[in-house]
Amino acid sequence: MKGSDLKIKNLSKSFGDTQVLKNISFRVKKGELFSILGPSGCGKTTLLRIIGGFEDPDEGRILMDNQDILELAPNKRGVNTIFQNYALFPHLSVYENIAFPLRIKKYTDGEIKEEVERYLVLARLQDHIRKYPSQLSGGQKQRVAIARALVNQPNILLLDEPLSALDAKLRQHMLIELDSIHDDVGITFIYVTHDQQEAMSVSDYMAVMNKGEILQVGTPSEIYEKPVNAFVADFIGETNFIEGKVTEVGETTGRISVEGLGVLTVDKDCPINVGDRVKLTIRPEKIRITKKEPVFATNPEQFNVIKGKVDEVIYTGFQSKFFVKVNAKYLFRLIKQHVKYYLDEAPISWKDEVFIWWNCDDSYLVEVSAS
Amino acid sequence: MRKNYGKLYTAPVLLWLTVFFVIPGLIIVVFSFLKKGLYGGVVWKFSMEAYRALFQPAFLKVVLVTVYISVVSTFLTLLLSIPVAYFIARSKAKNILLLLIIIPFWTNFLIRIFAWIAILGNNGFLNHFFISIGLFPDYIQLLYNQYAVILVTVYTNLPYAILPLYVNVEKFDFSLLEAARDLGATKSQAIFRIFLPNIKVGIITAIIFTFIPALGSYAIPQLVGGADSYMVGNIIARELTINRNWPLASSMSVILTLVTTVAILFFVNMKPGRTMTRTAVQAKAKV
Ligand SMILES: Nc1ncnc2c1ncn2[C@@H]1O[C@H](COP(=O)(O)OP(=O)(O)OP(=O)(O)O)[C@@H](O)[C@H]1O
Numbered sequence: 309m310k311g312s313d314l315k316i317k318n319l320s321k322s323f324g325d326t327q328v329l330k331n332i333s334f335r336v337k338k339g340e341l342f343s344i345l346g347p348s349g350c351g352k353t354t355l356l357r358i359i360g361g362f363e364d365p366d367e368g369r370i371l372m373d374n375q376d377i378l379e380l381a382p383n384k385r386g387v388n389t390i391f392q393n394y395a396l397f398p399h400l401s402v403y404e405n406i407a408f409p410l411r412i413k414k415y416t417d418g419e420i421k422e423e424v425e426r427y428l429v430l431a432r433l434q435d436h437i438r439k440y441p442s443q444l445s446g447g448q449k450q451r452v453a454i455a456r457a458l459v460n461q462p463n464i465l466l467l468d469e470p471l472s473a474l475d476a477k478l479r480q481h482m483l484i485e486l487d488s489i490h491d492d493v494g495i496t497f498i499y500v501t502h503d504q505q506e507a508m509s510v511s512d513y514m515a516v517m518n519k520g521e522i523l524q525v526g527t528p529s530e531i532y533e534k535p536v537n538a539f540v541a542d543f544i545g546e547t548n549f550i551e552g553k554v555t556e557v558g559e560t561t562g563r564i565s566v567e568g569l570g571v572l573t574v575d576k577d578c579p580i581n582v583g584d585r586v587k588l589t590i591r592p593e594k595i596r597i598t599k600k601e602p603v604f605a606t607n608p609e610q611f612n613v614i615k616g617k618v619d620e621v622i623y624t625g626f627q628s629k630f631f632v633k634v635n636a637k638y639l640f641r642l643i644k645q646h647v648k649y650y651l652d653e654a655p656i657s658w659k660d661e662v663f664i665w666w667n668c669d670d671s672y673l674v675e676v677s678a679s
Numbered sequence: 680m681r682k683n684y685g686k687l688y689t690a691p692v693l694l695w696l697t698v699f700f701v702i703p704g705l706i707i708v709v710f711s712f713l714k715k716g717l718y719g720g721v722v723w724k725f726s727m728e729a730y731r732a733l734f735q736p737a738f739l740k741v742v743l744v745t746v747y748i749s750v751v752s753t754f755l756t757l758l759l760s761i762p763v764a765y766f767i768a769r770s771k772a773k774n775i776l777l778l779l780i781i782i783p784f785w786t787n788f789l790i791r792i793f794a795w796i797a798i799l800g801n802n803g804f805l806n807h808f809f810i811s812i813g814l815f816p817d818y819i820q821l822l823y824n825q826y827a828v829i830l831v832t833v834y835t836n837l838p839y840a841i842l843p844l845y846v847n848v849e850k851f852d853f854s855l856l857e858a859a860r861d862l863g864a865t866k867s868q869a870i871f872r873i874f875l876p877n878i879k880v881g882i883i884t885a886i887i888f889t890f891i892p893a894l895g896s897y898a899i900p901q902l903v904g905g906a907d908s909y910m911v912g913n914i915i916a917r918e919l920t921i922n923r924n925w926p927l928a929s930s931m932s933v934i935l936t937l938v939t940t941v942a943i944l945f946f947v948n949m950k951p952g953r954t955m956t957r958t959a960v961q962a963k964a965k966v
């Protein structure tokens with residue numbers, strides 16, 4: 309099995325006075341597609357450059373298959389990078405760009421032809437072999453960069469926002485292609501992006517970074533459903549935040565009092581005590597909306613119902629997004645899937661008085677601070 | 680219909696080139712096919728004598744020396760200029776460094792050569808220095824040989840090589856070197872396979888700016904050269920002024936012009952011959 313295991317241990321890096329990476333640790337297992345997600349400027353590229361060997365960390369270690377690689381030059385690491393700007397060689401044709409690592413390794417022309425052709429097919433570039441980088445579209449450039457990196461048979465492929473230069477549709481397409489290439493070659497991919505949907509749709513595991521720190525590492529669904537703090541919840545998809553004070557603590561649930569919303573039931577996702585201040589996140593797709601007040605046959609105490617007024621509706625065919633105003637402080641976003649023929653319903657529209665409600669099981673406590 | 684007066688604007692330049700370049704050039708070509716006058720000048724009689732005289736071993740040797748000195752000094756100039764251009768392009772103080780490159784132009788060319796005589800002469804700074812630190816007991820002959828000619832030629836050519844190289848290095852995307860390293864290249868492989876090919880235009884321009892003038896050198900070998908470093912330019916001057924053989928001086932000039940033209944054509948054709956880039960094609964399509 310190809311691919312390597314990578315362990316990052318307590319990595320720190322400063323440029324002058326600004327600390328760009330703070331005590332970064334994580335592990336990527338062999339063959340995984342691991343993505344690093346974070347806003348612009350949070351240190352993602354710096355982290356990749358350290359792994360690639362183009363920057364030295366101030367502290368910390370990087371172990372590849374349990375061997376420290378920090379002392380190795382970039383060309384000795386078995387790591388290849390797809391740079392943010394692709395970095396194709398402008399004076400070489402597509403064919404020669406891909407052949408470059410093999411020429412360095414002194415392969416014969418015959419071997420080079422065989423290998424390059426294999427990756428030309430993989431990256432679907434057969435029709436462009438004689439072109440120069442300036443004659444290629446963004447998506448083609450990216451595929452050349454991928455083929456050039458893969459032909460070298462690295463153990464780990466680092467991808468630095470490889471899709472950021474492409475338009476939305478092509479990005480979707482390339483993402484699927486990247487994923488299938490990952491399945492084909494089976495090596496470890498470390499994929500850096502600031503686009504959460506991109507990261508979620510392809511990753512086995514992902515790390516969320518902000519301001520040089522890793523906030524959370526987990527599977528996409530873990531991170532989406534159980535964010536460790538408000539930043540992660542907000543960064544990964546849309547959400548609603550509710551702040552309140554714990555008034556009652558039960559076996560599996562608690563009650564919080566929220567200014568402007570009254571008393572709500574919450575799941576005890578973490579230990580809470582009466583008097584704690586808490587922050588709750590509830591995703592838009594988990595809130596329901598009806599014109600009539602809902603009646604619950606079982607466990608009515610599990611549900612939170614709030615009355616509000618529709619502020620805006622965005623209809624997008626398969627679903628609608630609602631902004632429901634409860635009061636000056638709380639404007640809820642929620643999404644309703646149109647699972648029935650829409651024109652048969654009496655649609656909820658602008659300025660309608662509505663009830664929004666959710667099961668306390670579907671919200672998540674992201675922050676608790678003892679009083 | 681509007682008339683196109685565009686060509687009219689080129690008239691002054693055309694006139695200039697005709698009067699000061701084409702006509703004198705033609706005169707030289709014509710003179711080279713005439714007989715030598717007794718005290719200079721020409722006798723208006725067709726003769727190939729001036730060309731036959733070129734095949735003397737002495738003259739051929741001078742041609743070889745000229746080419747040799749030009750090649751060596753061009754090579755050394757490039758060797759020194761590429762790292763300098765690289766350094767300037769990557770430096771934060773680009774403008775100041777470029778200014779420093781240009782400052783020598785503020786001094787007359789001949790005065791700069793005389794400055795070298797003051798440095799290299801038997802009584803010059805270098806010899807003083809060597810003797811004072813006891814390196815040599817007596818002065819050593821630094822001037823009036825090929826090395827002095829090459830040294831001063833390289834010195835005068837450096838700015839002409841550094842500036843076009845700088846322009847190209849400046850445009851070079853240095854992340855390509857990291858990409859090359861990433862793909863397995865060593866530092867020197869990255870330089871030779873990625874950096875140099877990408878600044879090729881600058882290198883060729885630098886060669887044209889240094890090799891061509893070197894071929895036509897006159898002042899430098901005249902002032903700091905010796906018997907081993909007579910160049911074609913010196914021989915032409917000698918034939919013209921001392922031996923008063925104008926046809927021979929003319930035929931030598933014709934040959935020098937031919938060699939230079941061939942060299943220029945050669946280097947210009949080395950410029951990127953590959954297919955036009957997409958942007959160039961698009962730009963053309965728009966016109
Ligand atoms: N060579 C450098 N010298 C000084 N500061 C630097 C250097 N390289 C990066 N930085 C700073 O480090 C921080 C992190 O940069 P980095 O390029 O790693 O961000 P990023 O997460 O990749 O952002 P983006 O998503 O925009 O690419 C930024 O604030 C940047 O200004």
Ligand SMILES: [Mg+2]
Pocket residue numbers: 352353354392468469
């Ligand atoms: Mg970046």
